[in-house]
Amino acid sequence: MDNIPDWQATGAMKLLRNTVIRAGLEALYFSGAHYLLRPIFAGVGAIFMLHHVRPSREGEFQPNYHLEVEPEFLRAMLAHLRALDVDIVTMDEVHQRLSERDFERRFACFTLDDGYRDNRDFALPVMREFDAPLTIYVTSDFAEGTGRLWWIALEMAIAGTTAIEVTVDGTACRFDAATPAAKQTTFDRLHDWLRTLNEHELRREVSALCARHGVDEAAICRDLCMSWDELKPFSADPLVAIGAHTVTHCNLAAQSDETVSEELIKSRARIEAMLGRPVAHLAYPYGDKAAAGAREFALARAAGYRTAVTTRPGMVFAENAGHLTALPRVSLNGNYQDARILPVLTSGAATAMWNGFRRVDAA
Numbered sequence: 001m002d003n004i005p006d007w008q009a010t011g012a013m014k015l016l017r018n019t020v021i022r023a024g025l026e027a028l029y030f031s032g033a034h035y036l037l038r039p040i041f042a043g044v045g046a047i048f049m050l051h052h053v054r055p056s057r058e059g060e061f062q063p064n065y066h067l068e069v070e071p072e073f074l075r076a077m078l079a080h081l082r083a084l085d086v087d088i089v090t091m092d093e094v095h096q097r098l099s100e101r102d103f104e105r106r107f108a109c110f111t112l113d114d115g116y117r118d119n120r121d122f123a124l125p126v127m128r129e130f131d132a133p134l135t136i137y138v139t140s141d142f143a144e145g146t147g148r149l150w151w152i153a154l155e156m157a158i159a160g161t162t163a164i165e166v167t168v169d170g171t172a173c174r175f176d177a178a179t180p181a182a183k184q185t186t187f188d189r190l191h192d193w194l195r196t197l198n199e200h201e202l203r204r205e206v207s208a209l210c211a212r213h214g215v216d217e218a219a220i221c222r223d224l225c226m227s228w229d230e231l232k233p234f235s236a237d238p239l240v241a242i243g244a245h246t247v248t249h250c251n252l253a254a255q256s257d258e259t260v261s262e263e264l265i266k267s268r269a270r271i272e273a274m275l276g277r278p279v280a281h282l283a284y285p286y287g288d289k290a291a292a293g294a295r296e297f298a299l300a301r302a303a304g305y306r307t308a309v310t311t312r313p314g315m316v317f318a319e320n321a322g323h324l325t326a327l328p329r330v331s332l333n334g335n336y337q338d339a340r341i342l343p344v345l346t347s348g349a350a351t352a353m354w355n356g357f358r359r360v361d362a363a
């Protein structure tokens, strides 16, 4: 592996990881292990995590595809849950059941991060067919139209060019973007590098990339996210609840205590002022261990949030009642939209596999 450039290795690792996960999901399905594991790993319920819900698009280069599912897959999951007689509930209800230790019936909760317009246009109609509620975690700057969705800006810059020149850690690098495969490798490499930068550097690098490659960075947010004017009627729907997802969608773990508290408190205040309804629930941006840990969990509690969700994979267990601002979720990932994996996801076998068969991870 020595002579393989590390960005190529990164791409290969991602491909390998996706392949292993898909093989693992299929193995769990075909072995029937998800039925055997059910009593141990199914927990008391699950909080599903989604981003975009929309019909699939043309084109081979879709590096953010893991962040979207088709309406049909959402419909299949809802039908599967209804067939299992699982209650589909709000985050308020998740909070109540955990606080009161009411685990008589299993529950599922649907949460969608960032505040995309397709949530209104494609997710809500499907949820309505099942009379199922959904929670949308709104980033207030995205609703404002001033936010930066840098992962999409990066995708657009790479999509429209055959080569990208960037200075990475002081070294001028040229990345091939001539073919869909090369674009994907370049995206993976630059994505991983950008995630290591602080907010200021990240913004500067992505803005420079956009300027060089003719991407209208400021338009992305307005094109994809609901504005306050759109959120107002949307949030009035009886099936819709709005949670907070910070002001700027920054990596909280990299910020000072003061900045984290400000992101948590100001976003909630802004949403409450604009929509005229209380906000009691939070989703951490990125939400993985590198973005939300013990300090963020404590600050979310201190800011008064009833619950906060991470992107750590897992079912909800009774033990999570003691960690209401560190709740795990089950990702509905665009790369694994196969109806056969639905029972694997709802059995907890998939998340148990990802967690090395640990149940609760709230450290």
Ligand SMILES: [Zn+2]
Residues within 6 Å of the ligand: 113, 114, 245, 249, 284, 285, 286
């Ligand atoms: Zn997000």
